[in-house]
Amino acid sequence: MKKTLLVILSMVLIGVCAIAALGAGKSAQSTKWIWPAKSKLFVGFSQADLASTWRDVETKDMQAVAKKKGYKIAVTNAKGDTEQQISDVESLLAQGCNVMVIVAIDADAIQPALDKCKAKGVPVIMKARGSNGKPGIDYVSSIMSDFVWEGNQAGKWIANAAKKKGLKTVRVVEIQGKVGGTDVRDRGQGFEDAAKEAGNFQFVATQPANWSRSQAQEVTQNILQSTGGKVDAIYCQNDEMALGASLALQAAGLKVNKDVFLVGVDGMYETFKAIKAGAVSATVTCSPKYAGLIFETIEAGMAGKKIAPKIAVQDRLVDATTVDKYYDLGF
Missing domain, CATH: 3.40.50.2300 (Response regulator)
Structure with missing residues (x-):
């Protein structure tokens, strides 16, 4: 009787471990990002705030490069409010943006916005500020200074x-x-x-x-x-x-x-x-002026090329x- 009970308990434990392993494996899977055709690209740019010269130059740079390349872009300004930024991303998704570029106010608070993009398969590029999420799962890549x-x-x-x-x-x-x-x-x-x-x-x-x-x-x-x-x-x-x-x-x-x-x-x-x-x-x-690198990365994604999880912008001591x-x- 004891031997039979031990066998049953062992089988139960093996089953539990197997389910846990499958669950862990599932959560570790990379997100399947849906890249648009080049002619259909509509970039949503979620800006953290426009309270400084840096952010103003950064935003104008994104708009200028998008215009030069002939891409559609929509820009929002969260004014330093994390809840507003989540709402901004929802709005950009509702407008039909199919690639998202986000300057996160807070590395943790941005997660709900990333989840909403992930649920739709919309690729996300973290710009200038990162997220505590995982590249390949919560976003495609982070592009910023070191x-x-x-x-x-x-x-x-x-x-x-x-x-x-x-x-x-x-x-x-x-x-x-x-x-x-x-x-x-x-x-x-x-x-x-x-x-x-x-x-x-x-x-x-x-x-x-x-x-x-x-x-x-x-x-x-x-x-x-x-x-x-x-x-x-x-x-x-x-x-x-x-x-x-x-x-x-x-x-x-x-x-x-x-x-x-x-x-x-x-x-x-x-x-x-x-x-x-x-x-x-x-x-x-x-430098806030690296929108060219952002769009080059997006173009690489649309072309089916592999994108590094982190891309560094080179800076100098002056x-x-x-x-x-x-x-x-x-x-």
């Missing part, structure tokens, strides 16, 4: 500059964008890696300013007041915030490079001019010694 590299380059520049200045301890402020995006997470991680490598960074404050120049100016003013101006370097996760921090430093009577190092990310022409004027120390380029060399990379 945010970890950008943050790392900013940190290394500060470490080298501080070493030349003879600083044993570097009191650092990090001003973040809007928390939740992969750009904030990865630029922060890259900077943290550089800090660990340097071994002498002392973080005075890490605060968000939501990509805003005015907010960054206010955040920097508050930090300078609370620390008595005892700051050696400020790292801003975009140039808009770096320019805001520069205004706060000027108001406090502190000089960039002499008193405080100030590094941003993006490569705005305005920042390049500020570097030449000594109002910003350095920046790491992150300071007073290289600003003329890389000036044309600005926007």
Whole structure:
């Protein structure tokens, strides 16, 4: 009797494991994306917001390249609202968009929108910001700058500059964008890696300013007041915030490079001019103008070609010694 019971239990367990394995296998299957004919391409571009020069240039670049290639495109602006972005994607699908390009506000919150596209087989390209979903399953590919590299380059520049200045301890402020995006997470991680490598960074404050120049100016003013101006370097996760921090430093009577190092990310022409004027120390380029690469990838998909799960945009470190060399990379 016991032997028979053991045999039955064993069979039940084998059956359960088999079902679990089949379920796991099913969930791991790649999504079957339905690419449209080239003549029928209708791109839906879900933009996170238009609150900065970067996003404005990015959107106009997408529209310009689509027009040049003769493709239909519809654009939405979620204004930084994650629920609005999901609604935007639903609207674009209802309009008949058959390829979706998404700049996600939040890497997790975008998942319902990806699920809706997946249910219809509509290919999704993640642009400029990623998703915590899986390539090939939740989206086709992510095309963006290497945010970890950008943050790392900013940190290394500060470490080298501080070493030349003879600083044993570097009191650092990090001003973040809007928390939740992969750009904030990865630029922060890259900077943290550089800090660990340097071994002498002392973080005075890490605060968000939501990509805003005015907010960054206010955040920097508050930090300078609370620390008595005892700051050696400020790292801003975009140039808009770096320019805001520069205004706060000027108001406090502190000089960039002499008193405080100030590094941003993006490569705005305005920042390049500020570097030449000594109002910003350095920046790491992150060009918004790569819609050509986005459409080339879409065309590859329509042609049945294999698409890499991640495609990196190449960027450069720019300071007073290289600003003329890389000036044309600005926007």
